[in-house]
Amino acid sequence: MNDEPLNEKPDMTLGFLKKQDLYGMSVGDLEERIEALKTEVLRCEAALNDRGNTRSEAEKLFKF
Structure with missing residues (x-):
């Protein structure tokens, strides 16, 4: 069973990743x-893509 709470705000760690210094990485x-x-x-x-397909099927x- 998945123990993750429903409707939890997504973890957008891209903000953190964009700030990392890449120079020190191998x-x-x-x-x-x-x-x-x-x-x-x-x-x-x-x-x-899946969401788009679901929407178009629902519209049909x-x-x-």
């Missing part, structure tokens, strides 16, 4: 960070 750390961010972008795009259902 090449490997930077590559790992880039891959993690790319994966997160794909996950967000998939969520947007209720369209007169």
Whole structure:
């Protein structure tokens, strides 16, 4: 069972990430960070796509 509270405000740590000093990070750390961010972008795009599909299906259902 998922113990996360419903309707909790999303953790937008991008503000923190944007402030981090990248100069002190190794090449490997930077590559790992880039891959993690790319994966997160794909996950967000998939969520947007799913929501768009749900909306268009609902509009078709209720369209007169």
